[in-house]
Amino acid sequence: MSTLEHTADVAEVTAADRPLSGLDRCDSCGAQAYVRVTLSGSELLFCAHHATKHEAKLRPMAEAWHDESHKLSA
Numbered sequence: 001m002s003t004l005e006h007t008a009d010v011a012e013v014t015a016a017d018r019p020l021s022g023l024d025r026c027d028s029c030g031a032q033a034y035v036r037v038t039l040s041g042s043e044l045l046f047c048a049h050h051a052t053k054h055e056a057k058l059r060p061m062a063e064a065w066h067d068e069s070h071k072l073s074a
C-alpha cells in the first residue's frame with residue numbers, strides 16, 4: 001500500500017474529513033457554510049438554505065455530502 005502516496009489523494013481525504021468552520025462561506029450568498037459537497041473532485045460550500053435549495057439537483061451527482069446543518073438547531 002506504500003504506492004498510494006499521491007499527495008492529491010491524501011489532501012482529498014483530509015479535506016473530506018475536515019469539519020466546517022466559521023471561516024467556510026456559502027458559495028452562493030457568503031453566509032456561514034454548513035454543508036460541503038464534493039463534486040468532480042472539487043468542493044462546494046453551502047449554507048443550510050442553499051444546501052436545501054440545491055440538494056435535489058446536486059446530491060445524486062455528489063461524491064460526498066458533508067452536512068453539519070444540525071449545528072444550527074443544537
Ligand SMILES: [Zn+2]
Binds near residue numbers: 030031046049050
Ligand atoms: Zn447561501
